[in-house]
Amino acid sequence: MLDRLALNNRSYRRFFEEEPVDLATLRELVALARLAASARNLQPLRYILCTDRHTNAAIFATLAWAGYLKEWPGPAEGERPAAYIVVLSDTAGAVPTYVGIDQGLAMQNILLGAVERGLGGCILGSIQRGRLREVLAIEDRYEILAVLALGRPRETVVVDPVGPDGDIKYWRDADRVHHVPKRSLDELIVAEV
Ligand SMILES: Cc1cc2nc3c(=O)[nH]c(=O)nc-3n(C[C@H](O)[C@H](O)[C@H](O)COP(=O)(O)O)c2cc1C
Numbered sequence: 001m002l003d004r005l006a007l008n009n010r011s012y013r014r015f016f017e018e019e020p021v022d023l024a025t026l027r028e029l030v031a032l033a034r035l036a037a038s039a040r041n042l043q044p045l046r047y048i049l050c051t052d053r054h055t056n057a058a059i060f061a062t063l064a065w066a067g068y069l070k071e072w073p074g075p076a077e078g079e080r081p082a083a084y085i086v087v088l089s090d091t092a093g094a095v096p097t098y099v100g101i102d103q104g105l106a107m108q109n110i111l112l113g114a115v116e117r118g119l120g121g122c123i124l125g126s127i128q129r130g131r132l133r134e135v136l137a138i139e140d141r142y143e144i145l146a147v148l149a150l151g152r153p154r155e156t157v158v159v160d161p162v163g164p165d166g167d168i169k170y171w172r173d174a175d176r177v178h179h180v181p182k183r184s185l186d187e188l189i190v191a192e193v
Pocket of ligand 1: 124
């Protein structure tokens with residue numbers, strides 16, 4: 001059921017790092033991204049897939065995790081992602097007008113596919129892009145849009161209603177359960193005609 005997949009498709013930031021995710025699985029996930037809608041059907045997105053331990057470590061060093069969790073430096077060794085998909089835009093073709101929308105749709109397909117396979121992930125936009133470009137020897141023609149971190153989740157993430165104070169910051173409780181406040185349906189729907 002899509003309802004369940006959408007609910008379970010949370011941003012996971014701790015993983016069973018020792019459980020490998022193979023390249024064939026990453027290819028299946030990009031096959032889902034391939035089917036996403038694309039403005040003017042330009043399909044400007046490109047992907048770098050990585051499951052290699054050493055390269056994973058180098059990618060990890062370019063990322064910033066969970067900005068609201070000030071005391072948490074990010075996943076420790078052993079709970080880092082087992083794989084990454086780097087999402088690029090090929091700037092060589094026609095200038096895409098809505099690359100951000102293409103990107104979101106593609107990433108959501110990838111993440112839903114990951115959840116269906118018992119995996120989970122996190123979108124990372126906070127990237128040291130220059131450093132990542134060097135790590136992966138990414139040609140100038142490609143713009144780095146985002147990194148998807150993937151693996152089998154090693155944390156529980158729950159969705160809570162936004163409280164009366166309106167705070168939308170995610171937080172962790174004493175059991176390290178990650179809480180994500182989501183606005184109510186009534187707050188989202190401006191009008192029903
Ligand atoms: C465009 C985008 C960029 C994001 N960048 C980061 C990031 O750099 N680091 C991070 O830890 N989480 C990042 N996230 C994850 C968000 O923090 C997360 O989606 C939000 O807290 C809500 O949690 P949820 O995905 O479980 O609903 C990003 C999410 C999106 C959509």
